[in-house]
Amino acid sequence: MAWMQRIIRTNLVSTLSPSSPYSPRFFSKSTPYIAKVGIPEFLNGIGNGVESHVAKLETEISDFQKLLVCRTLKLKKLGIPCKHRKLILKYAHKYRLGLWRPRAELIKS
Numbered sequence: 756m757a758w759m760q761r762i763i764r765t766n767l768v769s770t771l772s773p774s775s776p777y778s779p780r781f782f783s784k785s786t787p788y789i790a791k792v793g794i795p796e797f798l799n800g801i802g803n804g805v806e807s808h809v810a811k812l813e814t815e816i817s818d819f820q821k822l823l824v825c826r827t828l829k830l831k832k833l834g835i836p837c838k839h840r841k842l843i844l845k846y847a848h849k850y851r852l853g854l855w856r857p858r859a860e861l862i863k864s
């Protein structure tokens with residue numbers, strides 16, 4: 756029984772060592788985030804067709820902070836479909852909590 760514990764302990768130590776190929780420092784760089792977020796960047800980050808409402812939201816709401824606290828009835832009065840309203844409100848809540856940010860588009864050369 757003692758030899759079995761020793762084998763398990765050495766396997767754990769070898770998998771948790773910093774020279775392990777699965778350690779975080781060997782992963783590639785994370786994608787950069789957009790520094791200044793506005794309504795167009797936010798909606799483009801969400802995707803799924805929500806970006807088609809950029810012009811409408813910029814003219815009616817005009818401020819990103821107002822969009823973050825916007826309610827569903829206001830979005831409904833602007834003529835935004837239910838599916839897109841849900842996505843906007845979901846990602847606005849995540850953005851306020853700091854759990855999500857729109858990613859910067861990588862320029863392909």
